[in-house]
Amino acid sequence: MIYYLGLDNxxxxxxxxxFTEDGVQVAVESAATAAITPAPGFVERDMxxxxxxxxxxxxxxxxxxxxxxxxxxGVGLCGHGKGLYLWGRDNRPVRRGILSSDNRAWRYPVExxxxxxxxxAFRRSCQHILACQPVSLLAWLRDNEPGTLEKTRWVFACxxxxxxxxxxxxxxxxxxxxxxxxxxxxxxxFDPELLRLFxxxxxxxxxxxxxxxxxxxxxxxxxxxxxxxxxEGTPVIGGMFDIDxxxxxxxxxxxxxxxxxxxxxxxxxxLRKEPVTDGSVLMNxxxxxxxxxxxxxxxxxxxxxxxxxxRQLLPELKTAAEARGESIYDEMNRWAESFxxxxxxxxxxxxxxxxxxxxxxxxxxxxxxxxxxxKHILRAVYEGITFSHRCHLERLLATRGGRQGRIRLAGGAxxxxxxxxxxxDVMNMPVEAVPAAETGALGCAIAAAAAVGGHASLADTAAxxxxxxxxxxxxxxxxxxxxxxxxxxLRSIDCLNDLWPEMQNxxxxx
Numbered sequence: 001m002i003y004y005l006g007l008d009n010x011x012x013x014x015x016x017x018x019f020t021e022d023g024v025q026v027a028v029e030s031a032a033t034a035a036i037t038p039a040p041g042f043v044e045r046d047m048x049x050x051x052x053x054x055x056x057x058x059x060x061x062x063x064x065x066x067x068x069x070x071x072x073x074g075v076g077l078c079g080h081g082k083g084l085y086l087w088g089r090d091n092r093p094v095r096r097g098i099l100s101s102d103n104r105a106w107r108y109p110v111e112x113x114x115x116x117x118x119x120x121a122f123r124r125s126c127q128h129i130l131a132c133q134p135v136s137l138l139a140w141l142r143d144n145e146p147g148t149l150e151k152t153r154w155v156f157a158c159x160x161x162x163x164x165x166x167x168x169x170x171x172x173x174x175x176x177x178x179x180x181x182x183x184x185x186x187x188x189x190f191d192p193e194l195l196r197l198f199x200x201x202x203x204x205x206x207x208x209x210x211x212x213x214x215x216x217x218x219x220x221x222x223x224x225x226x227x228x229x230x231x232e233g234t235p236v237i238g239g240m241f242d243i244d245x246x247x248x249x250x251x252x253x254x255x256x257x258x259x260x261x262x263x264x265x266x267x268x269x270x271l272r273k274e275p276v277t278d279g280s281v282l283m284n285x286x287x288x289x290x291x292x293x294x295x296x297x298x299x300x301x302x303x304x305x306x307x308x309x310x311r312q313l314l315p316e317l318k319t320a321a322e323a324r325g326e327s328i329y330d331e332m333n334r335w336a337e338s339f340x341x342x343x344x345x346x347x348x349x350x351x352x353x354x355x356x357x358x359x360x361x362x363x364x365x366x367x368x369x370x371x372x373x374x375k376h377i378l379r380a381v382y383e384g385i386t387f388s389h390r391c392h393l394e395r396l397l398a399t400r401g402g403r404q405g406r407i408r409l410a411g412g413a414x415x416x417x418x419x420x421x422x423x424x425d426v427m428n429m430p431v432e433a434v435p436a437a438e439t440g441a442l443g444c445a446i447a448a449a450a451a452v453g454g455h456a457s458l459a460d461t462a463a464x465x466x467x468x469x470x471x472x473x474x475x476x477x478x479x480x481x482x483x484x485x486x487x488x489x490l491r492s493i494d495c496l497n498d499l500w501p502e503m504q505n506x507x508x509x510x
Contacts, residue, residue: 002073004448005061005230006441007054008242009033009079009158011099011264011304014050016057017441018065021449023465027065028438029057036096040507041103043353047085047093051165058228069231074452075166075220076237076444078245079159080264081179082132084141087154087161087170094151097158098137101264101300105136106359112198119279121197126185126275126284126293131359135181135198142199155206159239166228166236167218172208173238175294178286182207185275185284185293211238213288214451214458237451243267243296244288245443250408250434251466253289253459257405257432258396260389260423261439262413266302266356268392270295276399282392288447289458295399297392299356302385303412305363306332308352309381313374329416335375336382337418341425341481345376347492348384356391357493360500366492382419383482386426387489393427406430408468410439425478426486432468442466 003026008015012035017028031053036044062069082100087093098104109129112118118129129136134155141148156164157176164170177183177190181198184191189210195201211217219233239245243261247269252259254271261267271292275284287294310318310328318328339345347366355361365380397403407429413419414433424431436442442465450461 001071002453003067003071004445005058005072005075006438006444006448007058007075007077007159007162008245008438008440008444009050009054009077009162010242010440011080011101012307014053014057015438015441016054016061017438017445018061018067019442019445019465021453021465023442023446023467025436025438025442027061028441029061029064031057035099039104041106043099043102044096045099047097047161050097051162054162054165055227058230062229069225069229069234072230072234074235074237074448075230076446076448076451077159077162077239078242078440078444079157079162079176081157081176081241081243082130082134083158084134084137085156085158085161086148086152087156087164088151089153090151094148095145097161100132101304101353102137103131103354103359105140106131108136108139110359117197121181121194122279124184124186124191124194125181126277127179127181128279128282129181131354133179133181135194135200138200138203139198149203152203152206154208155203156208157241160208163217163236163239166220166224168221169218170208171211171217171238173211173213173240174286175213175241175244175288177207177210179241179283185286188286212290213238213240213244214447216451235452237448239444240288240447241285242440243269243298244294245441245447246410246439247271247294248288248443248446248458248462249436249439249466250410250468251462252408253462258393258407260393260407260409262302262385262389262409262411262419264302264304265298265300266385266389266392268297268389268396270396270400272399281395281399295396297395299388299392300353301350301356301388305350305352305381305385306412309378313377329412332378333416333418335378336416338375339379341478343379345380345383346372347489348377348380349493350381350384350388356388358497358500360504361493361496362500362503364496382422383485384489386413386419386422387486389423390426390486391490403429406432406471408432408434410434410436420472421475422482424472424474426482428474428479430471430473432471434466434468436466
């Protein structure tokens with residue numbers, strides 16, 4: 001048998017999944033990679049522990065499935081975008097990695113917007129600046145951790161660090177690095193002028209050589225083979241930003257449909273042959289199909305909020321469900337389904353990690369009263385997350401000329417019938433949920449198959465290896481009910497906008 005291995009290093013979990021040539025998931029192994037929060041807004045990860053988690057899940061996967069190392073035809077990998085992983089001149093991690101949910105550098109995008117730096121940079125990078133982008137984090141480290149940047153040999157994105165540990169070769173794969181704020185999207189190259197604008201000129205030599213998603217970037221080294229159980233020399237491709245992998249996994253390989261990912265981040269994206277350069281969308285990046293740009297609206301405002309709800313408000317129910325051999329998500333979906341679209345539940349702002357309205361905005365429930373139970377709050381979380389996706393969708397639709405096509409939905413919401421229907425009603429578009437449990441890993445496997453399997457094209461490989469469920473259509477009565485709620489959601493945010501700066505001052509003790 002021939003298999004393809006997909007590695008997905010997300011914001012909360014490290015996963016290795018094995019797929020057949022037809023895209024059938026054979027098995028998956030997962031590890032909860034610990035996040036370290038040394039201060040409010042700081043989210044970090046031990047880089048050695050992260051590498052060990054990758055080794056462990058690969059080894060367990062091969063052992064559990066009885067797969068011979070030689071049956072793995074290729075390795076594809078993806079990871080969370082943004083964030084920062086620094087490799088040192090002493091051949092060790094310089095410091096802990098920084099995740100995409102980190103908000104320590106929030107001041108830099110604000111200041112760069114106010115002083116015109118962002119507008120000047122946008123002409124080259126085609127993207128607005130986020131606190132979690134490498135450009136912001138590097139500036140923060142320059143100003144707050146003396147010596148850190150001087151010790152740095154390579155500036156890595158998440159999955160590029162893992163590929164480096166697998167192959168021993170440093171590379172900057174373009175879909176990830178085109179979202180760093182350091183690349184010129186018109187030339188598809190790092191831009192010294194961008195480094196100058198942000199005061200990061202000394203980092204030019206630490207940017208690895210650029211590579212493509214489907215490029216074979218080396219083979220598994222002997223050392224990595226001993227650690228993972230893979231065969232030495234197994235081809236490892238460049239890989240991609242996890243949102244590119246998910247687009248492949250839901251078979252978005254042309255301009256027709258929109259991809260939505262309800263994961264730790266709210267990812268909303270479509271493909272276009274030219275970037276959107278009027279500043280109306282958050283970010284353009286280079287897609288793994290070289291003829292396309294990925295037009296993206298995103299924020300860490302999606303199903304990560306749901307995980308907080310489980311952890312903080314449903315711990316005993318989760319334990320009880322596991323004891324019965326059931327999933328807590330099944331119970332939550334039953335709770336959510338007990339409400340009608342027109343039923344009032346509190347307005348939830350899903351800003352527990354960060355926001356898509358103001359970098360200082362915080363989460364809130366508005367309209368709580370003594371009659372509300374955890375069921376009401378759960379329904380509010382589902383609705384608030386969906387409304388946040390809608391905010392991003394509206395910006396995308398303004399650049400597409402309307403609601404043509406369908407939404408291909410992946411992530412936690414896609415595995416919930418009630419939530420999938422809510423997405424269709426709130427977006428007022430047909431939604432096709434993708435049943436693949438591990439969309440990021442599947443996208444990696446599709447890319448690996450296209451790179452080493454001799455298939456006609458990446459698009460053909462995606463069409464053969466992935467499938468979507470039948471479309472779920474919006475219900476007119478529900479559309480009208482959710483439209484009223486969505487307007488209230490937006491109004492709630494508007495009413496709180498003046499509060500965030502004062503709250504941030506209190507948080508910082510000023």
